[in-house]
Every structure is written in structure tokens, then in C-alpha cells.
Amino acid sequence: MSTLSIKGVHSHYQEQQVLRGLDLTLAKGEIAALLGPSGCGKTTLLRAIAGLQPITEGEICINGQILSGPDRFEPSEQRGIGMIFQDYALFPHLNVADNILFGVKDATKEQRKARLDEMLSLVKLDGLSERYPHELSGGQQQRVSIARALAYEPELLLLDEPFSNIDAKVRGEMMLEIRAILKQRNVSAVFVTHSKDEAFVFADKLALFKDGYIVQYGTAEELYTSPKDRYVADFLGSGNYIPASVTDAFSVETPLGKLVSTRALSQPVSYHGEILLRPHQLEITPDEEGEGVIVERRFLGNICHYQVQIAQQFYEVKSQFSQLAPGQKVNLHTQAHSLVVF
């Protein structure tokens, strides 16, 4: 049984429809990222799951129990959900221990002490239980907020842009650390972010939003390698779009010649469209008789980014081969892979 199940959810603010029929399921221990540009409805869905936003159609269930539905609305505090916010929302007048134990009711003094020690060790804050929030770094405050949410043993954890106030240098490490804690406790989580890079690092599945819809839901790899449309493809990374005609179930004819797909194409023979080639999928070889010419080169450390012109078309290429200079004649190739045709 999935921990979280969202079916046909709609929600409005006054007259404005903000969520337009969302479906999403999350298995026990899975982490989903709600990803998309500003104003597309990510936070509204998170609030609806938490019971802080009413829904007008559909249902939201945890472990098969309806929390929001046509005739049901479970109050937020009875949903068994923990929340972690961008600004941590710690109580400034409570020390670390009291912040962490705030939601732990119905427990003896010994149980509370044991839970506190377990949480402090989990988030690596042993010895800091007497400190107040203003005596901690941003990263430490974030860890307290995680300990507080987990101390309450939620079925589901909701995180609203939890890393946006963390210094870029420690952000990556912090994300991996929190992900490891959630995996260790087998806690399911839903996480809101604008950033595909954060979603790639932190989540098992991505729900890409657009104007109140989820355009595609799946693993990062599925969305990256098999995007449903150009919106998904572009959100997850840059790409070259090249005119293409389907010649048989596995190949297309393009200005770069015949390209072969390792997976059957869904379009019929004679379909005219475009194929997506990511910059790293193009290989560049110097060739004085080549059809292409390098018009721009940017050195990025471990790779070089080239812009190559062939006839009227420009191609973005990322290559580990850094010896080429503007003006150099080249050819472009791609290895057989699962081609994406739109």
C-alpha cells in the first residue's frame, strides 16, 4: 500500500483555480520532489496534504485513510504529518531539547529523554541540547527542525524549500545527510523546490508542475531520458532540437545523417518532427573536411562547451576533448541511444 495517494485533486483560492486535477502516489520510504517554476502550485499541494488548504475535488489519503475528500477533512494536527519549513520555524525561546521534544506528548520522562538522545545523535547535535536557536548556525538550526519533525514519528514528512537558506557550499552535503536520515528511518517525504539539481540529489521521484498540473511524474532518469514534451525536456537540462523524419521503427533521418534508436520509436514512419540531443550526447571530432565549424569555445574545468555550426543550424556540445579552437572544422556524431522524438 502506498503511504500517500493523491487522486484528482483540485483546489482554488477565491475564484482562481490553482490545482487542476493532480494524481501522485508515494510508496513507504520514498521521497518525491514537487518541482516547477514560481506560482505553479507546489506549495498549495504541500499545504493541501498538510491539511492547511482545502481541496474542492478529489482525495488525499495516507495509508488508505482519506484525510481530505468529498465528505471528509481531517484536521492538520491529526494527520500524522511532520513539516519542515524554509525558515526552520524553531521556537526562539526554547532550547534545542525543548524544540525537539515539542510535539512528543504521551511519553514518560525516560521515554522523552531516550527520544531526545536518539534524535540528537541522528542529526549529529550531541552536546548542543541546551543551546538556543540564535546560538546555532543555519545548518544546525535546520538539523534541529528535522529532529523535531522526526521526534514526533510522522507517517510523512513535508519539506518546503528546506535548503534555500543554506549556504551553497554546505547545501549539497546537507541534502545528502538529510536524505540518509530519512532513508535510515524509512520515512516518506514530499519536498518542494524550484531547483532540478536539488530534486536530482534529494528525491527518488520528481513531479514536474506547470500551471496547476503535474506534467510528468517519475524518476529523475525517466524524466531526463524520456521527457513527455519539450517543457519537461527543457526544465531538466539544455538540449539541441534537430529536424528529423522517422524512416523505420528504430531510425530517423536528420541533418547529422541517419540516427539509430535503441528503443522503438512511438511515432509512425514518415513522421516529421524534432529529435532531442543533449549536449553531452554529441561527440565532436576534428576533421579538415568536416561539415561543421566551431564558433565558440568555453572551458568549464572538467569539460569544454562548444558551439558548432553546420549549415544554418547551431549545436551545443559538451566534450571532455578540450583541444579544439574556434574556426576548427569538425564533425558531430552520436552513439546509438534511446532517441527522444517530439
Ligand SMILES: Nc1ncnc2c1ncn2[C@@H]1O[C@H](COP(=O)(O)OP(=O)(O)OP(=O)(O)O)[C@@H](O)[C@H]1O
Ligand atoms: N493565499 C493566497 N491567496 C490567493 N492566491 C494565492 C495564495 N497563495 C498562493 N496563491 C496563488 O496560487 C498560485 C500557486 O501558488 P503556490 O504558492 O502554490 O505556487 P508555488 O509553485 O509554490 O510557487 P513558489 O515556488 O513561488 O512558492 C499562484 O498563482 C499564487 O499567486
